[in-house]
Amino acid sequence: MQTVKMVITGPFNSGKTEFIRSISEIDVVTTDREITTSAERNVKEATTVAMDFGRITVDDDLVLYLFGTPGQRRFDFMWEILSEGMLGFVVMVDSARPETFREAKSILETFRAYAPTPYVVAANKQDHPDAWSPEDLRIALRIEDDVKLLPCVAIDKESVKQVLLELLYSILEEME
Amino acid sequence: MALKGDLKDFSTTQLLNLINLARKTGTLIIESSDADEEGNREELAQMAFREGKLIHASMVEEDGHLANILHKAGKLTEAQAKLISEKAASMGDKELGLLLINAGYVTRDDILQSVKQHTLDVVYNLLTWNEGHFRFEDGMMPPDDRITVPIDLENVILEGTRRLRELEQLQEELPNLDFALKFPDRPGTSLRDINLSVDEWRVVSFINPKNSIRQIAKANNMSEMEIRRIVYGLLQAGLVELVRPPSMVQPLNGRRGPERPKIKKTVVTRLIDRIRSL
Numbered sequence: 001m002q003t004v005k006m007v008i009t010g011p012f013n014s015g016k017t018e019f020i021r022s023i024s025e026i027d028v029v030t031t032d033r034e035i036t037t038s039a040e041r042n043v044k045e046a047t048t049v050a051m052d053f054g055r056i057t058v059d060d061d062l063v064l065y066l067f068g069t070p071g072q073r074r075f076d077f078m079w080e081i082l083s084e085g086m087l088g089f090v091v092m093v094d095s096a097r098p099e100t101f102r103e104a105k106s107i108l109e110t111f112r113a114y115a116p117t118p119y120v121v122a123a124n125k126q127d128h129p130d131a132w133s134p135e136d137l138r139i140a141l142r143i144e145d146d147v148k149l150l151p152c153v154a155i156d157k158e159s160v161k162q163v164l165l166e167l168l169y170s171i172l173e174e175m176e
Numbered sequence: 177m178a179l180k181g182d183l184k185d186f187s188t189t190q191l192l193n194l195i196n197l198a199r200k201t202g203t204l205i206i207e208s209s210d211a212d213e214e215g216n217r218e219e220l221a222q223m224a225f226r227e228g229k230l231i232h233a234s235m236v237e238e239d240g241h242l243a244n245i246l247h248k249a250g251k252l253t254e255a256q257a258k259l260i261s262e263k264a265a266s267m268g269d270k271e272l273g274l275l276l277i278n279a280g281y282v283t284r285d286d287i288l289q290s291v292k293q294h295t296l297d298v299v300y301n302l303l304t305w306n307e308g309h310f311r312f313e314d315g316m317m318p319p320d321d322r323i324t325v326p327i328d329l330e331n332v333i334l335e336g337t338r339r340l341r342e343l344e345q346l347q348e349e350l351p352n353l354d355f356a357l358k359f360p361d362r363p364g365t366s367l368r369d370i371n372l373s374v375d376e377w378r379v380v381s382f383i384n385p386k387n388s389i390r391q392i393a394k395a396n397n398m399s400e401m402e403i404r405r406i407v408y409g410l411l412q413a414g415l416v417e418l419v420r421p422p423s424m425v426q427p428l429n430g431r432r433g434p435e436r437p438k439i440k441k442t443v444v445t446r447l448i449d450r451i452r453s454l
């Protein structure tokens with residue numbers, strides 16, 4: 001049986017766990033912990049500390065694994081391990097929190113240095129009233145025109161499907 | 177769709193860059209809570225843009241009426257300005273402007289230059305604010321009676337970065353001097369319309385995807401800080417873009433990048449079909 005993997009990365013609280021949860025056929029194996037520091041506690045209660053793990057079975061001999069990285073920098077020793085052998089990656093951005101944009105860009109560059117695989121950027125939480133538009137995000141994050149920057153609502157399965165499909169199209173294109 | 181946040185995370189220069197590149201129309205409202213000697217003070221500024229050009233700017237607490245602007249520019253005496261403000265209190269700027277021109281007090285050019293200078297004064301002052309909230313109101317325009325003068329943002333941004341004091345920011349915005357520079361592909365403003373300084377021209381003359389920023393600095397005998405400031409300004413003004421030089425595309429130091437997974441095209445097409453069917 002062949003297994004392939006994709007990595008879902010992005011800053012703290014950007015929606016990585018939610019993204020995988022929306023599409024995985026198994027309950028996401030997450031290693032979320034309750035948050036102990038008060039600054040982050042204000043934002044959310046549980047964070048991913050090692051990784052999230054989701055699965056999509058194609059047939060008897062092909063399985064896709066989705067790995068979500070921990071969002072907090074102090075767990076970034078996991079990143080390089082997770083990125084090994086990945087087919088591509090998704091960078092999740094919380095479009096409603098400009099204070100995280102710089103971090104998102106820095107994570108993007110870090111992963112790009114790990115492996116020359118295709119990637120897409122997901123402008124997540126587009127349903128949020130404070131969300132920046134994908135066009136504004138592209139300029140704010142200085143994403144080159146040839147990189148896909150896709151609107152996303154991670155709690156909506158159709159939206160997650162679209163992001164993964166776009167990544168797969170890019171992977172296919174690259175093989176041609 | 178919102179465009180709002182805090183200047184700590186996204187500076188005024190970066191906002192101007194965004195508005196310029198996205199050719200936005202609307203009003204940028206900035207509220208500062210910078211403390212001064214007297215303690216906390218709220219300041220409110222508004223800048224209006226049409227298709228990416230600055231057309232008007234005002235500080236809410238300041239008298240932005242034409243009589244006052246002309247007085248500030250030395251085109252009217254204090255007594256004249258005061259008299260006009262009293263007599264023509266209800267008159268719009270456009271109407272007042274015509275009246276002053278017809279009466280021979282000022283020329284049309286005096287008015288346009290003074291309004292332009294006033295707008296720039298407000299914006300340059302704004303560029304020094306480090307704290308505050310901003311929001312962009314799409315489509316919002318200044319009141320109809322105001323005189324607007326379109327100003328290209330590239331020059332404003334360049335001038336703003338020349339005045340930039342926060343040098344740590346440059347370090348963050350441009351961490352890697354091994355990148356090279358290129359001119360953007362999109363048809364934009366021509367360099368001819370931009371007022372570049374001598375040092376900026378020296379940098380521009382070396383722009384080529386093969387020259388790293390570090391090499392350009394060396395060729396020009398510039399310090400890291402000098403080159404950072406100039407490149408940052410050119411980037412923010414949208415006049416240049418970062419590119420990876422050929423040496424960076426291959427893994428450096430003879431270190432081999434991780435193996436790419438070897439998979440067949442059919443694997444990808446099967447994945448696509450499966451996800452479509454979910």
Ligand SMILES: Nc1nc2c(ncn2[C@@H]2O[C@H](COP(=O)(O)OP(=O)(O)OP(=O)(O)O)[C@@H](O)[C@H]2O)c(=O)[nH]1
Nearest residue numbers: 012013014015016017018047048071125153154155
């Ligand atoms: N409205 C809205 N909320 C979202 C969306 N995606 C995620 N959320 C919410 O945002 C919060 C953070 O989502 P997570 O999936 O835990 O984020 P994460 O990236 O895994 O966070 P860490 O593991 O802590 O780095 C949760 O409350 C989610 O329900 C979205 O598209 N729209």
Ligand SMILES: [Mg+2]
Nearest residue numbers: 016017047048
């Ligand atoms: Mg998580």
